[in-house]
Every structure is written in structure tokens, then in C-alpha cells.
Amino acid sequence: DTAVSQTPKYLVTQMGNDKSIKCEQNLGHDTMYWYKQDSKKFLKIMFSYNNKELIINETVPNRFSPKSPDKAHLNLHINSLELGDSAVYFCASSQGGWGNANSLQHFGDGTRLSIL
Amino acid sequence: DQQVKQNSPSLSVQEGRISILNCDYTNSMFDYFLWYKKYPAEGPTFLISISSIKDKNEDGRFTVFLNKSAKHLSLHIVPSQPGDSAVYFCAASAFGNDMRFGAGTRLTVKP
Numbered sequence: 001d002t003a004v005s006q007t008p009k010y011l012v013t014q015m016g017n018d019k020s021i022k023c024e025q026n027l028g029h030d031t032m033y034w035y036k037q038d039s040k041k042f043l044k045i046m047f048s049y050n051n052k053e054l055i056i057n058e059t060v061p062n063r064f065s066p067k068s069p070d071k072a073h074l075n076l077h078i079n080s081l082e083l084g085d086s087a088v089y090f091c092a093s094s095q096g097g098w099g100n101a102n103s104l105q106h107f108g109d110g111t112r113l114s115i116l
Numbered sequence: 117d118q119q120v121k122q123n124s125p126s127l128s129v130q131e132g133r134i135s136i137l138n139c140d141y142t143n144s145m146f147d148y149f150l151w152y153k154k155y156p157a158e159g160p161t162f163l164i165s166i167s168s169i170k171d172k173n174e175d176g177r178f179t180v181f182l183n184k185s186a187k188h189l190s191l192h193i194v195p196s197q198p199g200d201s202a203v204y205f206c207a208a209s210a211f212g213n214d215m216r217f218g219a220g221t222r223l224t225v226k227p
Binding site: 003035037041042043044045088090092100103104105106107109110 | 125150152154159160161162203205215216217219220221222
């Protein structure tokens, strides 16, 4: 009964490749997020979708493209992978959007992306 | 399975009083624990952390306590201020890998 699931859990690939990370939530939430954790502590918002509509697009290289086929899914596609893309990427979901003070977020377990 | 749980979705405290946010975990391999704070329309920001070799870590008004035998940690905020009103996430990791987050507790500090 996983609430927010990300696949794959680990992704090791070479520089220049294109890869995707999938995220699905079964909580019925209307908002989903992608975060990048590039140190032990720092967690940075990348994108957020509300009901399949992009509402946050932070300063992220356009090699990163989110896709939301429906409100339960938010996938992250990355083109031309670079060494600096190595990080853990977390998906999350919430009911109520980004600016909603009452919305708690449920996080996935993370995807560790390693670029060789 | 949810390895990190924050069982209280919300907490309301009077300004000046102590806020205690709780977090339970199930994985005994976790060796590093963090608390994040999130304001609306902002991403979570790191607040304080504790290694499993300690049972207490203090930073100003914020103190994190770790009870390994109970697999429980708590964040104490003393004294609580209205600006502390936010959602607080507990997170845990094992050997620098596999960080798991709780779902958050919304703290409201009333003036």
C-alpha cells in the first residue's frame, strides 16, 4: 500500500544518456513535486504539478522535463545527462497546492542517480 | 511500508510555550536523522540533525532528542514563536543512503 512510489530506486548511467524516473501516488492528491537532494541536507524544489498543470518550474536546465499524464503520475525525463546531475531525486505529493499552509507532503523513497 | 512516521498531522501551541514534534521510525539501521521546516510556497529547508551516536543535539531554540531503544525522536522548540508556524518533516537515513521522510506535522504558534 505504498503511498508515493518512485522507480527505479537506483539508476547508474553514462554521461550523455537520456533517462526517466517515474513517480506514482495512490493518495488521491492533486499536487505532485520533484525535489533534488544534492547533499546530505539540501533539498531543492524542481517542479510541481497541480491536477496535471505545471505550477512551479524552478531554475532547472531544460534538459529536465516533467510529464504528468494524469494527476496520480509525475515523471521526470532527463536528456543528455551530465556529471552534475548525480543526486537523489525525491518525488512527493500533497492535497492542496504549493502555497497551501495546510498541505502535508508525502515523499517517495528517492531515486539515486549516478552518472559515470 | 512507511519507515518514518509522524503521527500528529497538526500541533497548536501558544507563543512562548514549548513545541514538541514527534517522529517514530521502524528501521534500526537508520543512523542519521534530520528535521526540515517548510513554509507555504517554499521548499523544505534543513533545520537540525542528529547522529545515532548522540541522544541530544541543540541549536539555539531547537533541540532534537533521540531515543534509539524506542526508535523515537522529537524536536523541541523553546520558546515557540509565531514565525515557527510551518510544516516540519522528520527524515532518516542509513549509512548516507535511502533517506525516508515522514509526512509532516503542521505547527501553528498562536500569538
